[in-house]
Amino acid sequence: MAANFISRRSVLKSLSMGAAAGSVLRVIPLEAAEYVHHLIADEKAAKAGDYMPKFFPPQQYKTLQTLCETILPADVDAGGAIEAGAPEFIDLLTSENPEYQLKLGGGLMWLDSTCTDRYGKSYLGCDAQEQKEILDLIAYRRNAVSDASLSQGVGFFSFLRDLTADGFFTSKIGIQYLGYIGNTFLTDFPGCPPVPGV
Amino acid sequence: MSQLIPVRKIYDVCIIGSGAGGGTAAKVLTEGGLNVVMLEAGPVLNPEKDFKEHIWPYELPHRGAGVGGGLRYQIGDEFMAPNGFWEIEGEPYTTAPGSTFRWFRSRIEGGRTNHWGRIALRFGPADFKARSTDGMGDDWPITYDELAPYYDKVESFIGVFGSKENVPNSPDGVFLPPPKARCTETIIKKACDQLKITCIPSRLAILTQPLNGRAACHYCAQCGRGCMTASNFSSSQVMIPVAQATGRFTLIANAMAREIVLGKSGRVEAVSYIDKTIRSENRVYAKAVVVAASACESARLLLNSRSTSFSNGLANSSGVVGRYLTDSVGNDLAGYFPQLEKMPAHNHDGVGGMHLYMPWWRFGRKNDFLRGYHIEFGGGRDMPGVGSFGGVCARNEGYGVSLKQKCRSSYGTVIGFSGRGEMIPNEKSFCELDPNVVDQWGIPVLRFHWEWGENELKMADDMHETFRSIIEAGGGTVLSNPFPVQRPRISEGGAIIHELGTVRMGNDPKSSALNKYCQAHDVRNLFVADAAPFVTNADKNPTLTIMALSWRTSEYLIDQARKGEI
Numbered sequence: 001m002a003a004n005f006i007s008r009r010s011v012l013k014s015l016s017m018g019a020a021a022g023s024v025l026r027v028i029p030l031e032a033a034e035y036v037h038h039l040i041a042d043e044k045a046a047k048a049g050d051y052m053p054k055f056f057p058p059q060q061y062k063t064l065q066t067l068c069e070t071i072l073p074a075d076v077d078a079g080g081a082i083e084a085g086a087p088e089f090i091d092l093l094t095s096e097n098p099e100y101q102l103k104l105g106g107g108l109m110w111l112d113s114t115c116t117d118r119y120g121k122s123y124l125g126c127d128a129q130e131q132k133e134i135l136d137l138i139a140y141r142r143n144a145v146s147d148a149s150l151s152q153g154v155g156f157f158s159f160l161r162d163l164t165a166d167g168f169f170t171s172k173i174g175i176q177y178l179g180y181i182g183n184t185f186l187t188d189f190p191g192c193p194p195v196p197g198v
Numbered sequence: 199m200s201q202l203i204p205v206r207k208i209y210d211v212c213i214i215g216s217g218a219g220g221g222t223a224a225k226v227l228t229e230g231g232l233n234v235v236m237l238e239a240g241p242v243l244n245p246e247k248d249f250k251e252h253i254w255p256y257e258l259p260h261r262g263a264g265v266g267g268g269l270r271y272q273i274g275d276e277f278m279a280p281n282g283f284w285e286i287e288g289e290p291y292t293t294a295p296g297s298t299f300r301w302f303r304s305r306i307e308g309g310r311t312n313h314w315g316r317i318a319l320r321f322g323p324a325d326f327k328a329r330s331t332d333g334m335g336d337d338w339p340i341t342y343d344e345l346a347p348y349y350d351k352v353e354s355f356i357g358v359f360g361s362k363e364n365v366p367n368s369p370d371g372v373f374l375p376p377p378k379a380r381c382t383e384t385i386i387k388k389a390c391d392q393l394k395i396t397c398i399p400s401r402l403a404i405l406t407q408p409l410n411g412r413a414a415c416h417y418c419a420q421c422g423r424g425c426m427t428a429s430n431f432s433s434s435q436v437m438i439p440v441a442q443a444t445g446r447f448t449l450i451a452n453a454m455a456r457e458i459v460l461g462k463s464g465r466v467e468a469v470s471y472i473d474k475t476i477r478s479e480n481r482v483y484a485k486a487v488v489v490a491a492s493a494c495e496s497a498r499l500l501l502n503s504r505s506t507s508f509s510n511g512l513a514n515s516s517g518v519v520g521r522y523l524t525d526s527v528g529n530d531l532a533g534y535f536p537q538l539e540k541m542p543a544h545n546h547d548g549v550g551g552m553h554l555y556m557p558w559w560r561f562g563r564k565n566d567f568l569r570g571y572h573i574e575f576g577g578g579r580d581m582p583g584v585g586s587f588g589g590v591c592a593r594n595e596g597y598g599v600s601l602k603q604k605c606r607s608s609y610g611t612v613i614g615f616s617g618r619g620e621m622i623p624n625e626k627s628f629c630e631l632d633p634n635v636v637d638q639w640g641i642p643v644l645r646f647h648w649e650w651g652e653n654e655l656k657m658a659d660d661m662h663e664t665f666r667s668i669i670e671a672g673g674g675t676v677l678s679n680p681f682p683v684q685r686p687r688i689s690e691g692g693a694i695i696h697e698l699g700t701v702r703m704g705n706d707p708k709s710s711a712l713n714k715y716c717q718a719h720d721v722r723n724l725f726v727a728d729a730a731p732f733v734t735n736a737d738k739n740p741t742l743t744i745m746a747l748s749w750r751t752s753e754y755l756i757d758q759a760r761k762g763e764i
Contacts, residue, residue, distance in 0.1 A: 071597040072605075089261055097266030140595050161597065165587035165605065166263065166270070170255035175582055177602075178609045179543035183252060183581055185416040186545065191378030193544050 051088050054095035060108050063124055064090065064160075070135065071164040078177040086167025093163070104163075107156030111138075114153060209235040209448070210759065212469050212484035214455045214499065217309025218741050219728035219748040220490035221433025222352070224441035226752035227488075232759060233446045235482055236438075237453040237471050239491075240281050240305030243312065243434040248280040249424035255583055263584040271585050273302075274313065279424035279432075281306035282313040288638035292645045299646035300692040301494060307451065308434025309492065310695070311741070316421055316430050316551055317574070318358045318403040319738035320349050320746075322367030324561070328734045332568050334622050334653075338733040339705045339714035342369070348746035356431040356745070357409040359549075360401035368557040368572075368738070374406045376553065377417070380546055382578035382613050383554040385535060389672035395573075395664070396559035403431035403742075404549045412436070419580065421550025430550065450482065456641050458487055458503040458512055458724070465723045466512070472639040486723040486755060486764050489701075490748065493730040494523070494629050497700035498644050500711075501631050513701075513718035518711050520629045522699040523646075524735040527571060527619035527654045528689030529661040532589075532677045533669030538578065538611040546579035546610070558737050567656040571619030571737045573664070579610035589677065612677065615668065617661030620737045623699060624651050627691065648691035658688040696740050698729035715754040716747060723764045727751050 053061040065087045074080035081087070094100040111134070112122040119130050126134070137143050138153035139161075168174040210232035213220045220236060227234050255261040262275040269275045274282060282304045293299050304310045323342035328335040346369070353372040360373035376399030379387060390397035404421060405414050413427040421430045428435040441447040452474040459481070461467035468483045489496045497520045503512035511519050558570030580586075590608045594601060632645035669676050691697075704710025707719035716731045718724040727748040729740045758764045 072602050073599055075599045075602065085256070089259075092259055093263060093267040097268070100267060135597060139597050158592070158595075161591050161595075161601075162588050163267075165591050166261065166584045168602075169582045169587055169605065170261040170584055172254070172256050175254070175256075178582055178606055180579060180582055180609075181543050181545045182547035182579075183254065183418060183420075184545070184547075185418065186547075187416070189377045189417040189548050190545070192381035192384050193542065195381070195541060 051091075053091045055091050055101065056094070056105070056108075059124075060105070061087065061091065063108055063111070063122075064104070066124065067160060068164045068167070070131075071161050072168045079173045081164050081168050084168040084171035084174050086164050086171070089167040089170075090160075090163050103156060103159050107153070107160065110152055110156060206483055209233050209482065209484040211235075211486045211488055211755070212237065212482055213488045213490055213727075214458075214469060215239075215309060215490035215492065215495070215728065216307050216438060216449070217304070217433050217490065217492065217728065218311050218314075218744045220488070221308065221311065221437030221441075222745045222748040223488050223490060223727045223752045224447060225437045226749055227756065228441040228444040228446045230752070230756035231446070232756065234441065235448045235450060235484060236441075237455050237469060237482070238307050238309075238449060238451050239454045239474070240307065240452065242449070242451045243280070243307040245424060245426055245435070248306075249426055250277045251420050251423050251426050252418060253277065255581075261584055267584075269584075271588070274422070275584060277420070277423045279312035279422065282310060289643075290635065290637060291643050292632045292635055294645055294647045297646055297648040298690050299648045300690050301644075301646070301697070302692070302695045303492070303495070306434075307438065307449065308432045311431065311433040312424055313422065314695075314741055315574075315739070316402040316404050316549075317555075317739040318353070318356075318371075318401050318431075318742040319557075319572070320369045320371055321345075321734075321736045321738050321743050322369055322561075324367045325734055325736035325738070328569075328622075334568055336702075336704065336709075336733050339703055339710075345743070345746050345750065348750045349742065351749055352742060352745045355410065356403050356436055357405040357407075357412070358401055358403050358742075359399070359406045361399040363396075363398045363557075365396055365398065365557045365559070366561045368561075371401065373401070374409070376400070377406055377415075377549055379553050380548055380578055381538065381541055381544075382535075382546075382576075383552070385537070385672050386575060386613060386668060387554055389668050390556060392671050393667060394559075395556055395668065397554055397556050400552045400555040400574075402549060402551050404551070405429045406549075415549055417545075417547055417549060419547035419550050423550075425550075453480070454639050454641070455491065455499055456502065456639065458489070458499065460503070460505045460507060460512065460721070464507065464721065466721055472641075474639070477639075486725065486759070488725045488727050488751070488755070489730075490727040492728050493698040493700045493732075494644055496726055496728055496730045497629060498631070498642075500701060502642055508720070513711050513720045513724055515720050516708055516711055518702060518709065520644075520700050521625075522623040522702050522733075523627045523629055523648075523697060524621040524623050524699050525689075525692050526694040526696040526735060526737075526739075527617065527621055527650075527657050527661075528694045529617045529658040529665075529687075530614060530689075531662060531665035531669070532577070532612050532614040533665075533672070533674035534608070534677050535611055535613060535669075535672060535674040537673055539607050541579070541610065544579070547581070552576050566660060567653045568622065569620035569653070569657070569737065571617045571657060571661060573661075573668075574616045574618060575613055577610075577613035582609070593677075613669075613672075613674070615665040617658070617665070618694060618696075618737060618739065619654070619657045619661065621654050621735050622651060623735075624649065629700060646691070650688055650691070655688055662687075696729075696735060698732045698735055698740055701726045701730035702733050703731040704733065716751040717754070725751050725755060 068081035144151035326338040459468040501511035556573035626649035703712040
C-alpha cells in the first residue's frame with residue numbers, strides 16, 4: 001500500500017503541469033491550495049501564547065477548561081481536550097451565538113449554584129470527590145428522570161460533552177488518537193485491506 | 199444630421215442559470231455556433247479561493263462548524279463548496295399552512311453541481327412509461343430509446359464510473375472503471391448477497407481515469423468541497439470553460455432574472471434581471487431563451503412573467519406551471535458493526551461518495567407499493583468532523599478516559615443507509631406565487647404546498663425494514679435513537695433536493711407546458727432545460743437526465759435556428 005502514497009510535492013507538480021498542457025479547463029494549480037494551507041498554519045503559529053477568552057469571564061473559562069479536560073482527559077495514548085484546543089473552540093462559537101451563551105454561560109452558573117447549595121463552594125472550590133459526585137449526577141439522562149431538579153444540569157453537560165468531543169476529535173491530536181489515515185493524494189484506491197472476517 | 203441610435207446587442211440565446219442544465223446548454227449551443235449569454239444569480243466561482251480541499255478541521259478556527267456553530271449537524275459544513283443554502287438571506291420562500299417544504303438553492307456559477315453527490319443514474323425504459331405500466335401519473339412524451347444517445351454523449355463527456363450489470367430498468371451506461379470497495383462496503387455487499395438484494399458498483403460522475411484534459415481522482419473523498427483538479431463533475435469546471443473557449447459565450451454573474459419579456463410577435467425577446475451588485479434592473483436581448491434556473495426557480499420565473507397574452511404566467515395557458523411538484527422519498531437508518539472495531543487503521547477515503555449501491559432490485563415484482571427505490575450507504579473511517587461523535591456521546595454518556603476510549607473504539611463502526619424512492623405526483627403538492635411576499639429584489643416568492651401520498655409512506659416503511667434486515671444480516675445492530683423523539687417516517691418534502699416536475703413536458707398542450715423537445719407549446723422560442731420538464735421522478739437521481747435532456751433540447755434548438763424557425 002505504501003507504494004500508492006506519492007509525495008504531495010510531486011503530485012502538485014504533476015497535476016499543475018497537466019493543467020498547463022493546453023486545457024481550456026479551469027484546473028487550479030494546487031500550489032495555490034498549498035499556499036493557503038501554509039498561510040493558515042503560519043497564522044496559527046503566530047497566535048500561540050496565552051489565550052484571551054472572547055466570551056467567558058476568566059473564572060468561568062477556568063471552569064470550562066476543567067470540565068472539558070474532565071470529559072476527555074489526557075491519558076497514556078494522547079493529550080486531552082485542553083491540549084486539543086477544545087475550550088478555545090467552544091469559547092469562539094459561544095462568543096458568536098446567543099443560544100450557546102445561554103446554554104453554556106447559564107449552565108456554568110447553574111453548576112456553581114448547585115455546588116454552592118450542596119457543598120457551600122463553587123465547582124472549582126470543591127474537592128475531587130465532590131466534583132465527581134455532581135458530575136456523576138449530571139452526566140446521565142436517567143438521573144434527571146429520578147430527580148427533575150437535575151434536568152437543566154443534565155442538558156448543559158450533554159451539550160458541553162458534544163462540543164468537547166467536536167473540539168477534541170477535530171484537533172490534530174484527536175484525529176491521530178482515532179487513527180484516521182487519509183486526506184491525501186493516492187494514484188489508486190487500494191480498497192479494503194485483507195482482514196479476517198471482513 | 200442623422201441621429202445616433204444605440205445598437206442593441208441581440209444574442210442568439212439567453213440561458214438563465216448555470217447549473218447542470220444551463221451549463222450543458224451553454225456547451226452544446228456555443229459549440230453549435232450560437233452566441234450565448236448566460237445569467238447567473240450568484241457570483242463567478244473561484245476555486246482557488248472558494249474550495250477548501252485538503253484542509254484539516256483544525257486549520258479553521260471554527261473547525262468546520264461555522265460562525266456560532268451554525269453549521270453543526272447541517273447538510274453542509276464550512277468545507278462545503280460555496281453558496282449552497284437552505285435559507286438565503288433576503289430571498290425567502292413560504293409554505294402554506296399545514297405544509298412543510300425545504301428548498302436547497304445555490305447562488306454561484308455552476309449552481310448545485312458544485313454541491314451534488316455526483317450520483318449519475320440513467321432513468322430506465324419503464325420510468326418514461328409510468329402510466330402505461332401501472333396506471334398512475336403520466337407517460338413522458340419521449341422514450342428511453344430517444345434519450346439514450348444523449349445519455350451516451352453526456353457520460354462520454356463528463357466521465358461516469360460504473361459497471362455493466364444488466365439490472366432491469368437501471369440501464370448501464372458508458373462507464374469508466376469503478377473504484378474498489380471499502381471495508382464497510384464489502385461487509386454490506388455480503389449481507390446483500392445473502393438477502394438477494396442487488397449490490398453493485400455505484401455510478402458517479404467522478405473520473406477514475408484522466409478524461410478530456412481533466413486529471414483522474416486522487417481519492418481524498420472530498421468531492422463535496424469542490425475539486426481543484428476538476429476530477430469530479432461540476433458545470434462550473436467542466437461545461438462553462440468549454441463554452442467560454444468558443445469565444446461565443448458571455449456570463450453575467452450576480453444577475454437575478456425577474457421576468458422574461460414577450461415581444462409583439464408572440465415570441466420572447468428579452469430577459470429583465472436585477473444586477474445584484476448595484477441593485478438595479480437591466481435587460482438582455484436574445485432570439486431564444488433557455489430557462490434552467492432549477493425546477494422551482496424556473497416555474498417562479500414563468501409565473502412572474504405575466505403579460506396580456508399570459509395573465510397566469512408565461513407559457514402557462516395549460517395552468518400546469520408549478521404543479522406536479524415531486525421530491526424523492528427519503529428514509530434513513532444506521533447500524534453499528536462490531537467487526538469494524540477490529541479493523542486496522544487504513545485509508546478509507548476513496549472517492550467523495552459510495553463505491554457500491556443498491557439499485558431497485560424488485561422491479562417487475564408484486565410489491566406493497568408502486569414504483570421503487572435505490573439504496574445509498576456510507577460510513578466507516580471517514581475524516582472526523584464536527585458532529586461525528588454526537589451519537590456515541592449520547593449513547594454512552596458519562597465522561598473521562600472510558601468515554602474517550604469508547605469514542606475511539608466506535609470510530610468507523612457505523613454504516614448509514616438512505617433510501618431514495620419515486621414519488622407519484624399528486625394534486626396537493628405544488629408551488630405558486632405567494633400573493634403577499636416579495637424578496638429583497640422585489641420579486642414575488644414561491645409558496646409551497648406539500649403532502650406525501652400513501653404510496654410514498656408505504657415505500658418509506660419498506661425502506662426502513664430493508665435497512666434493518668441488511669444491518670442484521672451484516673452482523674450489525676440498528677442504532678436506536680437515544681432520545682425520546684420519534685424518528686420521522688419519511689423525509690420532509692424538498693429535503694432530498696430532487697424537486698422537479700413544475701414545468702412538465704407532454705404531447706397535449708392542455709396538460710403540459712412543454713413539448714417533447716422541452717420547447718414551450720405556447721411560445722416557440724422558449725425552452726426549459728432543468729428538472730422542471732420531468733414527468734416522473736424515478737428512483738434515480740435527476741442530474742444525469744437533466745443533462746441528457748438539455749443536450750437534446752440544445753441540439754434541437756440549433757437545428758431550429760439553422761432552419762430559420764427561431
